[in-house]
Amino acid sequence: MGSRGDSITELRGHLIICPVGPSDMPLLHRLGEAIRGTCGMVCEVVEVLDLPRQALDRGRGQYDCHAILKSLLKVESNCLRFMGVTEADLFIQALRYVYGVSQVDGRCSIISAHRLFPEFYNEAPDRGLLLQRLTKTAIHELGHSMGLTHCRERRCVMYSSIRIADTDFKGACFCPTCSELFRWNLERCLDCRTFRQ
Ligand SMILES: [Zn+2]
Numbered sequence: 204m205g206s207r208g209d210s211i212t213e214l215r216g217h218l219i220i221c222p223v224g225p226s227d228m229p230l231l232h233r234l235g236e237a238i239r240g241t242c243g244m245v246c247e248v249v250e251v252l253d254l255p256r257q258a259l260d261r262g263r264g265q266y267d268c269h270a271i272l273k274s275l276l277k278v279e280s281n282c283l284r285f286m287g288v289t290e291a292d293l294f295i296q297a298l299r300y301v302y303g304v305s306q307v308d309g310r311c312s313i314i315s316a317h318r319l320f321p322e323f324y325n326e327a328p329d330r331g332l333l334l335q336r337l338t339k340t341a342i343h344e345l346g347h348s349m350g351l352t353h354c355r356e357r358r359c360v361m362y363s364s365i366r367i368a369d370t371d372f373k374g375a376c377f378c379p380t381c382s383e384l385f386r387w388n389l390e391r392c393l394d395c396r397t398f399r400q
């Protein structure tokens with residue numbers, strides 16, 4: 204998994220991983236373990252949510268990220284962060300495709316495994332590589348949802364992936380600066396919650 208930078212192990216915050224549409228459940232449980240190892244958040248994989256029909260753009264054959272995010276926002280949960288994971292291909296207006304999208308500093312994210320499968324690039328199936336890519340994509344979006352922006356350090360998980368080679372080149376961890384910011388923002392979120400209760 205290309206371990207690099209500090210692991211943030213002593214903090215706890217609850218992340219829900221929600222499969223959206225047909226999903227590989229064992230893979231999602233392994234994703235949860237990987238996120239927990241890097242981000243120090245307890246991860247729970249919940250029941251599958253159907254792909255919202257209104258999110259499908261028939262002309263493009265892809266699903267609209269924002270329509271899916273809207274559906275995720277309706278799911279009641281007291282978790283700190285809520286991440287949908289789908290195998291459907293995602294887009295936002297003006298972009299051909301996206302690997303994922305988050306509400307910046309918000310609760311929900313959606314990521315897609317569609318373009319993370321080696322088979323998508325006519326390569327042999329490789330579940331290890333798929334999990335690595337999925338982990339990097341998930342931690343990247345979790346970073347955005349925690350208020351982090353893109354990083355110029357190409358090995359940092361917050362580096363923007365334009366193509367799959369960017370994802371494969373970068374690590375699954377935050378660089379020291381992003382790690383510090385993530386930890387600080389997570390602490391702040393947890394403090395706010397304690398305050399409200
Ligand atoms: Zn990004």
Ligand SMILES: [Zn+2]
Nearest residue numbers: 354359378381
């Ligand atoms: Zn960074």
